[in-house]
């Protein structure tokens with residue numbers, strides 16, 4: 001297996017199956033899924049709405065229990081929520097009663113890490129995501145894009161080696177989204193974390209990822225995994241290259257003509 | 265300056281209202297034991313504070329209302345938190361609370377006077393009882409009404425129940441708690457007056473009864489004015505505290521009976 005960045009597998013998923021039950025009704029969300037994500041790799045997951053992407057993320061974080069299958073994170077099976085994972089949700093999920101800095105420090109508070117030491121780190125991270133100087137403001141005083149960047153800083157603060165992101169830029173306009181893609185690539189390159197990134201946007205997936213996992217409609221399984229060999233750091237110029245266009249075209253074909261949010 | 269201009273219109277309307285009222289009473293020679301003229305009410309108000317020690321009575325009623333309000337609210341917060349932390353407690357305690365709530369406090373007020381005497385203690389108990397429920401209901405609602413995303417965020421970090429309580433549920437409940445407190449503070453003045461109606465020898469409620477017996481309707485109106493000043497002051501103070509404490513949530517206007 002060839003992975004950008006080398007190293008061992010950060011995440012190993014084997015025969016994962018998830019069935020939601022409510023009374024007699026059963027919804028099969030994920031039907032047998034195998035995936036390896038290498039250390040420091042950036043993997044994007046695309047698939048039609050309702051194919052089980054968010055479910056997959058909840059299983060990896062241990063927020064939900066799989067019906068069957070095995071998930072191994074850094075060599076240890078996932079049996080519940082773990083501090084070696086940072087999560088960015090679709091919405092920023094910031095607490096309005098905490099300042100931006102205190103929001104970023106929330107993981108440190110919960111994990112009982114020394115606040116003094118982590119305050120410096122949080123400030124550096126806010127600087128990194130372009131929010132230097134906004135520490136003492138409250139989330140409701142920031143724009144949507146700024147809030148999402150604060151959420152990214154929060155996911156990074158306890159230095160978890162794996163970052164899971166569930167359509168983090170879904171609510172942003174196209175311009176801000178491009179900006180955020182560039183920044184995320186920069187942050188990823190600087191922090192050298194493993195990232196699993198869920199998105200509806202094919203172009204976003206191809207732009208960001210080392211490998212793009214394309215999922216089938218529900219019940220979710222993997223249709224194909226496409227490697228993107230384009231060198232880092234990529235620029236918006238690169239999205240105009242024939243190579244990039246071919247990959248986008250290929251993924252769109254797999255998803256069936258680009259019904260679901262194919263445009264960036 | 266803007267505030268002054270803002271208040272100018274309602275103030276003008278109020279003055280015209282008083283003038284028309286005064287004119288009707290004088291013009292139609294309405295007897296003062298039915299409806300007093302504003303000037304008579306003002307006179308009674310002045311005499312009340314200079315001769316009849318309205319201030320002392322207002323202090324007593326105010327103390328009963330505030331002490332009962334604080335006691336009832338603290339109890340409501342404590343029971344509410346307990347019910348949410350230990351779901352068993354909800355099934356055991358809640359039916360009694362609802363049963364208690366469905367009994368009109370006016371009905372049990374005489375009993376409470378029998379148990380706790382004619383003094384301020386019985387009024388504080390009555391006020392605490394009427395303040396308890398709106399706070400309790402809102403505390404439970406607020407502690408429970410937590411976004412699934414926020415819960416997931418905390419869970420994903422491996423937060424304990426206590427940490428979820430401290431970092432998420434408690435602050436999340438605060439706007440709800442204040443909604444309950446806003447209702448309770450209005451109830452608290454009503455509760456104190458009800459208590460005084462049933463049995464007291466001090467307080468604004470006691471004075472209102474006296475004025476009614478003496479057919480001194482101007483004094484009764486003056487006492488209503490005292491009551492509304494007390495109510496408005498307490499409510500405004502609470503609003504001010506609310507804006508400081510739950511600065512992130514817009515100060516909503518709540519139903520005021």
Ligand SMILES: Nc1ncnc2c1ncn2[C@@H]1O[C@H](COP(=O)(O)OP(=O)(O)OP(=O)(O)O)[C@@H](O)[C@H]1O
Nearest residue numbers: 020021027029048049050051052053054055056218
């Ligand atoms: N808590 C739940 N109970 C029952 N069914 C659920 C639950 N959560 C998700 N599902 C079902 O599982 C399937 C996959 O849902 P999931 O949220 O993982 O999709 P998704 O790929 O993230 O979709 P989207 O791209 O729209 O966010 C859906 O059909 C959904 O109805």
Ligand SMILES: [Mg+2]
Nearest residue numbers: 053054055166
């Ligand atoms: Mg989803």
